[in-house]
Amino acid sequence: MSIDPSFNRLLAIAAGIALATGSLSVQARQTTGFASFRVFNPTPGTSPYLCLVEQSGAVVNNCPFDVTLVFGLMSDNVGVHSITVQSYWGSSASFPCTPYAYAGTGQGMQGNAGTFYQTNYNITSTSTINPTVNVAAAGDSIQLICWGVPPGAGIYTINWSP
C-alpha cells in the first residue's frame, strides 16, 4: 500500500496551514463566576442580586434560599463543547449544572450535566465537574444553568472550548 508522494506533500501543506491559523490548537475561554452570572427567573418579591456576593472571583449565594444561576458561554463553533466548572471552595453543598444549546426559537438541546458532590472544603480545594454540550447548528448559543445553588455555595470559574 502506498500513497502518491505529491498527495503527501499536499496533506502536509494543509496540515501546516491548519496549524498556522491556530485552528488545530486547543483553545479555551474562561470567566469567573461573578463576572458572568445571571439569576434564573427570580421568585417575585425576592431580589437575589442583593445577596449574591463576590469572593475572589466566585459568585457565592449569601441568600437564605436556593438560587438558580445562569451563565452565558459565548461560542464560535459548532460541535461538542467541553466545559470545566469549579465550585466555590467554601461550601460542601451538592447541586447540578446543566449546559444547553439554544436555537433562539424556543428549541434547544440539553447537554450532559455534572453534579458537585463536594465532601471536603477549604481554600485550596475546589470541586470540578466537566459537562459537555453539542452545538448542532451555526448560530446556536450555549448556556450553563446551575440549578438550586444552596445558601453558602457558589461557582468559582468556568472554562470552555469556544
Next chain:
Amino acid sequence: MNTRLISWAMLFAFTAAAVPAYARSTTGYGSFKVGNEGTYLEDPYTCLTENWGAVVNSCTFPVKLVFELPVDDEGGGWFDENQFPVSVQAYWGSTATFSCSEYFYNSSGGWNEYYYSYSESFFSGDPTTGYNTSFYIPNSNAGETLQQGAIELICPAVPPGAGIANINWDGT
C-alpha cells in the same frame, strides 16, 4: 481500509478546520445588562425572565437592554474589518415591535469617538420561528479600518412581553 481514502478524509478535515469561524454566538439571557437602572419604579432584574435562552421582559414597563459583544483584537490594535455585522433573533413569543442599534466605541479616540448603525431595525417576533434582524456599522461611518474598540448592542425600550433570544456577530 483504503489508505488513500483515509488521507483524503484527513486532508478535508485539515482544510475545513483551517477556515476561520467568523460567527460568535450568545444567548440574550447570558449577555444582557439593564441600561439606566435606577430610573425604574421596580428593579428590572427581578422581572426579566429566561425562556430557552431568551431574555424576556416580564416587567410591566419597557426596559432598556444592553448587550456586550466581545471581539478579538488580532494584534496591532487594528481590526481587519470596517463593518461588524450583528444578527439578532427576537423572542419568538411576542409580536411587539421595538428597535436596537449597534455601537462601536473607539477606545483610542475621545469620548465621542464612536460609530453606530444608522438604520435602527424594528422587528416583531414570529411566534413560531423567531425573527432575524441584521445590523452593521456602515462604511460611511467607519471610514477605513477601525481602531481597537468595543461593540455594544442597545435596545432602548423593549416592550413588556418582548425580548431577545440569540445574538450572532463577527467576533474574530
